[in-house]
Amino acid sequence: MRMSSRRDWLKGMTLAALGTVAFYDLSAKSKPTSFSLSIAEEDTLNRWIGGIIPESSIPGAVSLGVPVFVKTMLKDCYEPKAQETFRNVLGQIPSLYKGDWSQANGPALEAFLFELENGKHGADAKKAMSTLKGLTIQGYVTSEYVMVNHLNYQMAPGFWNPCVPVKQ
């Protein structure tokens, strides 16, 4: 282990201890961490993710940073063929949508997402929707905001109740 990376680890430890969100790379190599997309593709991806888990009084997937997670996962954890299929579908999304994609939201966007899910726009689009929905849900429910404020995240519960009544 190189010393520089050890220092990064310690720095990361300190930030983590202070409760700051700190991403650091344990493999100690510098590498791009994003699925690189054009500006138009980024916009499409954000609108798509925003349709799956939208904003309201409770933050949605985009404001909780899920698009960065999605791109990281697509780049690092999916095969090149799956990445290519996803990118192709991403490029087609604005034209598959009946209406102005740049304004898509609400029930119309939800209806379109159901169509994608149900295979109305072809097998590739169905697969891409399934991939993106899975990653969006994963990124959302593992975000700091959701885990701490809604899912009662406790890193160190320190107790065990093996059998308690379910509160009605």
Added chain:
Amino acid sequence: MEILNHAEKRTYGAIVIGSGIAGGWAAKEFCDKGIKTLVLERGRKVTHNEDYPTTLMSPWEFEHRGRLTNEEIAANPIVSKCYAFREDAKHFMVKDAEHPYIQDKPFDWIRGYQVGGKSLLWARQTQRWSQFDFDGPARDGFATPWPINYKDIDPWYSYVEHFAGISGNKDGLDSLPDGDFLPAYELTCVEKHFQTEMKKHYKDRHVIVARCAHLSEPREIHYQQGRGRCMSRNLCQRGCPYGGYFSSNASTLPWAAKTGNMTLRPDSIVESIIYDEKKGRATGVRVIDANTNEMVEYYAKVIFVTAAALNTNAVLLNSKSHRFPNGLGNDSGVLGKYIAFHNYRASLSAEYEGYLDTKTEGSRPTSGYVPRFRNVYKQETNFLRGYAAGMSAGRGSHSDQNSVGESLKNSLLNPKLNANWYAGSHMMGETIPKETNQVRLDPTQKDAHGLPIMHMDVSYDDNDDKMVQDFIEQFTEMYTKAGFKNIRTRDSKQAPGLDIHEMGGVRMGADPKTSMLNKWNQMHAVKNVFVTDGACMTSTSTQNPSLTYMALTARAVDYAVKEMRKGNI
């Protein structure tokens, strides 16, 4: 270079090869007894807490939320099969390219090369052996008889349990003796239901909470180690900031260091043990510096080989001399042979449609356990020996993910309890050590440090297949009788090795013609060399083995120091 030329500066009372569970105990015991001890670890330095980079990280701080990248999986087809090789603990596990070996038959060798070894990563289950387990080879006619009985190790189990901190109930079972326990974690209501049903339907099938090396309620001895109560994080593989579970790093090594008697040398790969033919004893070890490949020799009166089972075999096989052309102490020819492991292939899942007004809260670091019930008192099946099993039942939650938009969001933010309780079991089967299951060194191929590459020639046999079948049949029957539904069974067919319980090759036995070590884990042929890790195991029984290595190690050091003081070694 000056220091290299001064043999006296490189001379110790004891040398301990390896700093995992067994090595850590050897270090502690020697240092407590006032012996200057050199601990050699082939991996890097990992200091408790200082070198646990992920221990305080929350899920959202992991770039891939725990998952491995495609690149990592492609580069590590072996270690990536291990449940613990994930984003949070992969830095504590040996990557496939780092120390290659040859699989004559499929064998997944999972290793942890760092100070503390696999004690950082272990599953922390600590069940004692019983006399029935030590009787196995003699009664059933396999391997060679154990040279020790339960009564020989019983006080040493208590000794290590007291220091390590083992939680559990006194269950009063002759097949799984009680020990010196901290308070137990409780079974869930559905686990208790299973326990009650088993009592109702069978005479000899017990369900207990598994004993584990967690400080449920620390004692003074644990505070003295700087350890605190287990907070049930279940993130143990990252290293525990509280020292809530036992590891060399949190417990034995800092304790040994405090005595002032320990010298810990990381990045030190033992090439071989030096045997002096005139003196008729081992005089030291040859060490390769992992960073520079420079060779250094260290000397001691006594040498403990606790490098992890298969690496202990490799060190001894590579320690050749005129007197021992086939490896140190290998007059019998059994070195590297009779390798065995635990059969973890079969598992079962099921649902229980009761106790629906209850759930669990918080977390615990262990689960239920079903001690071996097959062939305990006499041979009664078409296979030898038997299996223990894990058993756990919990009430999880889920979110309906069929919608999109606000409705999906609401569902995700408000998970619902699962309709039923889910339960599961997995087998932990004894395998029969056989001469044909062996490891050997390749005569020509070398690794990056110039050491011979090891061949693994280890496989299952018919006895293992029959045992898998029996586990599936018996546990299906047991869950059915207890009223569980939707019972599903699985044979993973995983290769040997993935159980991470490889044992043998340097077995104990009373007869020097058929074994390497005597009843004190001392080499028959080289009295100042001891082996107390998994390599020493004559048979495997079903229990997770680390507690037994701890007890054997403490017992062997006690004997070795007495022999040193008598001038016998």
